[in-house]
Amino acid sequence: MIVIAVDDEALMLGALAAALEESPDISEVNKFSDCDEALEFAKNHPIDIAFLDINMRGMGGLALAESIVSVCPACKIVFCTGYEEYAIPAFKLHASGYLMKPISAEDVQGEIDNIKGVQQKAKLLTVKCFGNFEIYANNEMLTFKRLKTKELFAFLVDRNGAGMTAKQICAVLFPDDTDDTKNAAYLRQLVMDLKNTLRAVGAEAVLCHETPCYRVDTALLKCDYFSYLETGKPEFHGEYMTQYSWAEETCAMLLFK
Numbered sequence: 001m002i003v004i005a006v007d008d009e010a011l012m013l014g015a016l017a018a019a020l021e022e023s024p025d026i027s028e029v030n031k032f033s034d035c036d037e038a039l040e041f042a043k044n045h046p047i048d049i050a051f052l053d054i055n056m057r058g059m060g061g062l063a064l065a066e067s068i069v070s071v072c073p074a075c076k077i078v079f080c081t082g083y084e085e086y087a088i089p090a091f092k093l094h095a096s097g098y099l100m101k102p103i104s105a106e107d108v109q110g111e112i113d114n115i116k117g118v119q120q121k122a123k124l125l126t127v128k129c130f131g132n133f134e135i136y137a138n139n140e141m142l143t144f145k146r147l148k149t150k151e152l153f154a155f156l157v158d159r160n161g162a163g164m165t166a167k168q169i170c171a172v173l174f175p176d177d178t179d180d181t182k183n184a185a186y187l188r189q190l191v192m193d194l195k196n197t198l199r200a201v202g203a204e205a206v207l208c209h210e211t212p213c214y215r216v217d218t219a220l221l222k223c224d225y226f227s228y229l230e231t232g233k234p235e236f237h238g239e240y241m242t243q244y245s246w247a248e249e250t251c252a253m254l255l256f257k
Helices: 010-021 035-044 060-071 084-092 105-115 147-158 166-173 180-200 224-231 245-256
Strands: 002-006 028-032 049-053 076-081 097-100 125-128 134-137 207-210 213-216 221-223
Touching: 002 010, 002 035, 010 028, 010 049, 010 105, 028 035, 035 049, 035 060, 049 060, 049 105, 060 076, 076 105, 097 105, 125 224, 147 166, 147 180, 147 213, 147 245, 166 180, 180 207, 221 224
Parallel strands: 002 028, 002 049, 049 076, 076 097, 125 221
Antiparallel strands: 125 134, 207 213
């Protein structure tokens, strides 16, 4: 997406642009502190979204929005302001969004997702992969009846939403056991244990079984590993799921990245 950010206060414009630049959906951010310059740009360049301060010198954000839409009808408008009283006139202009300052990257992404028609899913679990692998529900560490159940969940998280067959899972969880029938039966127990554990904290939807594969719904997890792959944050310091030897391959990939 190509966006413009318009605010006549330099600090606010810089903060807004920084938040916009964190979005993986935005490829180009154009900053303006002057309404006329922003409008001139809109007349000559395609714009997907305009993030506009409302209370600006000159024509102001509301008038600028009307002018931008007149020359670029497909452009979506998101107003940014510190004053709630502007909400009603903003929505009368059919604005796509309305952000209250200070504006965070999360706020920006929420508006972009709404514009894309994406309904954000609530994060049911927090997953920590850097260092030891741990899972948290409602700020409390999740416990499992079996260590192998936790390892099963760790492996599915490591696969980042990719579907894995029972045979593929068994090859990782039981690398030294060649009794396929016994391993398959044990895996079924682990899957049931995992379902029960997740159900107890209202997170059963995290585990997906789409025959013949198992996977996790990554949209329901707040995970440092996923965030690092998408944004490079948080920083990775060389330790990843340290209790599992099979995770060394992913750790090497992260170090290379």
